Amino acid sequence: MSDNTNNDVSYVRTEFLEPSEPPMAVGGPVKWIKDNLFSSWFNSILTVIALYFIIRIAVGVYPWFANSVWGTDGLAACREILDGATGACFSILQERWNQMLFGFYPSEEYWRPIVGLILLAVAAAPVLFWTLPRQLLYFTGIYPFLAYWLVYGGSIWFPILLLVALCLSYLAYARFVKSSFVGAIAVFIIAFSVLMLNPLGGLLSLVSFVATQLSQLLGGGDVTVDLIIGDRRLSDLMPLFGYLQGWLDGSFLGLALPEVTTRDVGGFMLNMILGTICVSLSIPLGIVLALGRQSNLPVIKGFCVIFIEFIRGVPLITLLFVANVMLAYFFPAESNPDLILRVIIMITMFSAAYIAEVIRGGLAALPRGQYEAGDSLGLDYPQSMRLIILPQALKISIPGIVNVAVGLFKDTTLVSVISMFDLVGIIRGPILGSTQWTGIYWEVFGFAALLFFVVCYGISQYSQWLERQLATDHR
Amino acid sequence: MSTTTDPGTEGGFRLSQLIYDTRYRSTTFQVIAVAVLAYCLYQLYGNARQNFADADLNISWLFLWEPAGYDINQRPIEYNSQSTHLRASIVGAINTIIVAVLACISATxxxxxAGVARLSNNWIVSKMMSAYVEAFRNVPVLIWILIIFLAMSNAFPQPRAFRGETPDAEMLWGMFAFTNRGVYVPSFVNDGAMATIFWLVILASIVGVFAYRRYAKKLLYDTGRLLPTGWPSLAILIVPGLLAYFILGQPVGLENPELKGFNFQGGVHLRLSLIALWFALAIYTGAFIAENVRAGIQAISKGQTEAAASLGLRPGRIMNLVVLPQALRVIIPPLISQYLNITKNSSLAIAVGYMDITGTLGGITLNQTGRAIECVLLLMLFYLCVSLLISFFMNIYNNAMKLKER
Amino acid sequence: MKKSVILGALTVAGMAAGTAGAATLDDVKARGVLNCGVTTGVPGFAEPDADGVWQGFDVAVCRAVAAAVLNDPTAVEFVPTTGKTRFTALAAGEIDMLARNTTWTFSRDVDLKFEFTGVNYYDGQGFMVPADLGVASAADLDGATVCIQTGTTTELNLADFFRANGISYEPVPIETGSEAVQLFLAGSCDVYTTDRSALAAQRANFPTPDDYVVLPEVVSKEPLGPLVRHGDHEWGDVVRWTLNALITAEELGVTSANIEELSGGTNNPEINRLLGSEGTLGEMLGLDAEWAKRAIMAGGNYGEVFDGNIGEATNIGLARGLNAQWTDGGLLYSPPFR
Known part of the structure; x- marks a missing residue:
């Protein structure tokens, strides 16, 4: 065969032809267009209609961006520059971006929420991606206290002492949890309330109340019960850490950032704060409610069912009305909590009810055998829940929880209805109300929509990624 | 099962049994729970009583029977400023239901x-629908409501623009007027008893269509004979109505809106606030429903489609007879919960001044009477009742549709 | 163990328990900050500026009270309230006083259990229309679309007015003043109605103020004033007499410019009693002798506050009118300091 090559056989090719391009009709962009856009007459019509709409929108929107005006100090000046042409007046973003992001937060302190936001990413990372080193979770645990101090300022000792009290209580809990879960919880609560609250005062007021009722029933007068040592009421010495904080603040260790009142914390920052706090608080509450609803103790189950169905049956706005106009009556006049605290309570209850339903779905999806396996290993209820049921049920529920979280984050805009200056509130109030910007709306609401879109789309993409990660385990 | 391991009571009852003995433990916990709950409720009640006593206030429902004193623009039932607060609340409740029903239908x-189009093999259409779904799902509905409201009030012409020899704006076909105060559409004018008969005929023909379709189905299942359903349905729907219209002497006419004084008069006025709320809710919730529909259709395994195709069914019939009935079972429950969401989100009416129950009872009535607790409680009660009603019907429907497993 | 469970849980709930009903004056002094309810933003009356500092006519009243009680006109936490939330906020103790364009009416005073401590602005509801509408009187408004800011007595006055005149209208209720103005400017309503002071304030800020006219009719009496909770008379007296001190100061010619000089003592005994160089008026209120001096120094006397925030020199441009001193033919008439 080899000598064939030496022969001068000119009709035998020695090298391959370059493969030629497929004909235009069956390959390349033409085929793609034909397959994807004009595969049938119906599809062709759809494509034409869709193109028409896209072009209409592009033609309408393009000059708005292309002619946009920056750097003027009012809408009138923008209109003067545009001189009748279509164009956006982005000067308002330039002038008011800080209010839209931070509300009335003092501008020299902007670094604090910014640092808080960056640290939030660090704190959230180990929760969101579990390939990261687990040690980061310690930072996640510290973060809420750090963030509170950064955003609202004040003495650093309050968040630190709160953290210490929680840690000490947790240590006490960990000491007892092996023998009895319920007992350990009780130890935790006692330890925490001794450190941070005034258990003696509460107890005495209860005893005093019962004694008063009894003595009135028996025809006696009012009764006061109190423990007095020397000339001091024992209950006045509580809470222990309150005293400690007073001493630390007074000492050379007193470290404080300028305090920012809660009303000055606004704009998109307020939406982020409300969203993060309420979601984190409502997950544990939601787990408790879901377990309660599955419980076979009729009283507890009944309470959870009523709570969940009630909350899910009313709009969030009515709950905010409750926070705003009703809740104040149910607290003692002096200890009336801040509006933002009341709002956090109501939004947390709201989202906990929804999360509870998601988790209930996860619990119901577990095969009966898992519960029975726990029983057959001799685990009691708390153990089998913590070690067997919940880890699996929560895993199934994660996408649902993320959906609730996104919905909740969007719903934080409703606080604008009760005169809080969140992003929407600050647009509807001070910005639209300011005289030089009367008549502007697309620019500011578009900016607001964009902010929300970026965050929510990011979270939902994460949720889809997570679903894919989790799905591989089952196949 | 664990009761068998419990010790007997021969040693007498010990206090520790309350927590370690499963026979008593559940009772113990429940008693504790009730005690804690009762104590918390008592504290709240006590605080409220104290605060009310301090402020010299009381709870009273009598305000509901006092004249409201304010006017409501959209009045589905008779109402004027001398009507009671109760009636104002009812007007608001009906307005809530109006916008909720409108939004539910359009969102569906x-x-x-959008859900079907998103699955289309047309690239551009499916991408467009994805963009729509993502854009609306990820932005708060309150922002959409406000954008639509403000955009319409600035973009549409004023009623004044329709006036004059060469008006700046014209009505569409002389029947529809799009103004920045809302849209005016023609209304029906009924002419006495004949009109009633006409509407009865229309109603009867709608019932007739359903009856005919049922009959055709039954015939198909019993004998295998296939009756056409498309054009006969259309005929049943239209022909009797047309006949009745002319035989009865054209008893029903259209009244077109006309510009008189400051505003258009006559016809039906769909107010700006209604439209903004309706559109925003419909488009926003539509994006969620699109996802549900897509998930529902994708949940039906490809094998079903292929099996149907191998039986020789045409694509349209595959969709109607095989895929949709199964997909509906997946779609309906989330769809109902979207309807619930629409009803609850309609309370955002307060942002654009639509006079739903949040605007009347929870808005002006609350402002004017200062009876915050009473108004908010009534408001929650209303929404709770509506939600429970919808859930109730959803459960009935779900049970009827549930796959009957044997 | 079980016993402890109960106690632990109870104490958490017991945290909410406490004593209620201390006197507001003591509370404010102890807190060091006055919680004052204002609007969410009405130009000239109460509005946060670009730095978030509240400015305006109502705000000045809060600052004067803070100066009198706390010796610091900036020791005020301004709580923005809507028409819906203001009364609850006050009744529930969230705010100490409300200075928010609130009309003094019988039912608010008697039924809602509030105490109006005087009138800082005599107002009346009016109508504004575009000039080219060619409307000269509110009686010509049959069939018009009317924008109203909700949460005030405005809706009721409007309903009464149109009912009394037997003409119809289409109400468009709007939650915030800024949105109502937007709709009015866009032509979504023919008429914008609210208190005439607010009409003037907002008209002044329109791009083309001359294209809009305020109709001559005044359809209601709107005495606007600060209010406090019923029953706490000491606190009510502090707010009432702080306001009266501002009014009296103008009547007696005491201004922030000459107050230092006058407080040294004058021949007019009433000025001396007002500024504390004579008598014990401050002590009777539970304050020190110079309370009124500080209140006046916070923003000037009534006339100075008026001129600085809403007067003719500002872009709000309101004339004194009914709000002139009684000696100038107005309604301001403070009871004597004696």
Whole structure:
């Protein structure tokens, strides 16, 4: 065969032809267009209609961006520059971006929420991606206290002492949890309330109340019960850490950032704060409610069912009305909590009810055998829940929880209805109300929509990624 | 099962049994729970009583029977400023239901269309629908409501623009007027008893269509004979109505809106606030429904389609007879919960001044009477009742549709 | 163990328990900050500026009270309230006083259990229309679309007015003043109605103020004033007499410019009693002798506050009118300091 090559056989090719391009009709962009856009007459019509709409929108929107005006100090000046042409007046973003992001937060302190936001990413990372080193979770645990101090300022000792009290209580809990879960919880609560609250005062007021009722029933007068040592009421010495904080603040260790009142914390920052706090608080509450609803103790189950169905049956706005106009009556006049605290309570209850339903779905999806396996290993209820049921049920529920979280984050805009200056509130109030910007709306609401879109789309993409990660385990 | 391991009571009852003995433990916990709950409720009640006593206030429902004193623009039932607060609340409740029903219907249409189109093999259409779904799902509905409201009030012409020899704006076909105060559409004018008969005929023909379709189905299942359903349905729907219209002497006419004084008069006025709320809710919820529809259709395994195709069914019939009935079972429950969401989100009416129950009872009535607790409680009660009603019907429907497993 | 469970849980709930009903004056002094309810933003009356500092006519009243009680006109936490939330906020103790364009009416005073401590602005509801509408009187408004800011007595006055005149209208209720103005400017309503002071304030800020006219009719009496909770008379007296001190100061010619000089003592005994160089008026209120001096120094006397925030020199441009001193033919008439 080899000598064939030496022969001068000119009709035998020695090298391959370059493969030629497929004909235009069956390959390349033409085929793609034909397959994807004009595969049938119906599809062709759809494509034409869709193109028409896209072009209409592009033609309408393009000059708005292309002619946009920056750097003027009012809408009138923008209109003067545009001189009748279509164009956006982005000067308002330039002038008011800080209010839209931070509300009335003092501008020299902007670094604090910014640092808080960056640290939030660090704190959230180990929760969101579990390939990261687990040690980061310690930072996640510290973060809420750090963030509170950064955003609202004040003495650093309050968040630190709160953290210490929680840690000490947790240590006490960990000491007892092996023998009895319920007992350990009780130890935790006692330890925490001794450190941070005034258990003696509460107890005495209860005893005093019962004694008063009894003595009135028996025809006696009012009764006061109190423990007095020397000339001091024992209950006045509580809470222990309150005293400690007073001493630390007074000492050379007193470290404080300028305090920012809660009303000055606004704009998109307020939406982020409300969203993060309420979601984190409502997950544990939601787990408790879901377990309660599955419980076979009729009283507890009944309470959870009523709570969940009630909350899910009313709009969030009515709950905010409750926070705003009703809740104040149910607290003692002096200890009336801040509006933002009341709002956090109501939004947390709201989202906990929804999360509870998601988790209930996860619990119901577990095969009966898992519960029975726990029983057959001799685990009691708390153990089998913590070690067997919940880890699996929560895993199934994660996408649902993320959906609730996104919905909740969007719903934080409703606080604008009760005169809080969140992003929407600050647009509807001070910005639209300011005289030089009367008549502007697309620019500011578009900016607001964009902010929300970026965050929510990011979270939902994460949720889809997570679903894919989790799905591989089952196949 | 664990009761068998419990010790007997021969040692007498010990206090520790309350927590370690499963026979008593559940009772113990429940008693504790009730005690804690009762104590918390008592504290709240006590605080409220104290605060009310301090402020010299009381709880009273009598305000509901006092004249409201304010006017409501959209009045589905008779109402004027001398009517009671109760009646104002009822007007608001009806307005809530109006916008909720309108939004539910349009959201379903939009959602089904977008959901199906998103699965289309037309690249540009499916991408467009993805963009729509993502854009609306990820932005708060309150922002959409405000944008639509403000955009319409600035973009549409004033009623004044329709006036004059060469008006700046014209009515569409002389029947529809799009103004920045809302849209005016023609209304029906009924002419006495004949009109009633005409509407009865229309109603009867709608019932007739359903009856005919049922009959055709029954015939198909019993004998295998296939009756056409498309054009006969159309005929049953239209022909009797047309006949009745002319035989009865054209008893029903259209009244077109006309510009008189400051505003258009006559016809039906769909107010700006209604439209903004309706559109925003429909488009926003439509995006969610589109996702539900897509998930529902994708949940039906490809094998079903292929099996149907191998039986020789045409694509349209595969969709109607095989895929949709199964997909509906997946779609309906989330769809109902979207309807619930629409009803609850309609309370955002307060942002654009639509006079729903949040605007009347929870808005002006609350402002004017200062009876915050009473108004908010009534408001929650209303929404709770509506939600429970919808859930109730959803459960009935779900049970009827549930796959009957044997 | 079980016993402890109960106690632990109870104490958490017991945290909410406490004593209620201390006197507001003591509370404010102890807190060091006055919680004052204002609007969410009405130009000239109460509005946060670009730095978030509240400015305006109502705000000045809060600052004067803070100066009198706390010796610091900036020791005020301004709580923005809507028409819906203001009364609850006050009744529930969230705010100490409300200075928010609130009309003094019988039912608010008697039924809602509030105490109006005087009138800082005599107002009346009016109508504004575009000039080219060619409307000269509110009686010509049959069939018009009317924008109203909700949460005030405005809706009721409007309903009464149109009912009394037997003409119809289409109400468009709007939650915030800024949105109502937007709709009015866009032509979504023919008429914008609210208190005439607010009409003037907002008209002044329109791009083309001359294209809009305020109709001559005044359809209601709107005495606007600060209010406090019923029953706490000491606190009510502090707010009432702080306001009266501002009014009296103008009547007696005491201004922030000459107050230092006058407080040294004058021949007019009433000025001396007002500024504390004579008598014990401050002590009777539970304050020190110079309370009124500080209140006046916070923003000037009534006339100075008026001129600085809403007067003719500002872009709000309101004339004194009914709000002139009684000696100038107005309604301001403070009871004597004696």
């Amino acid at each position: 249409v939009i959602g089904v269309f």
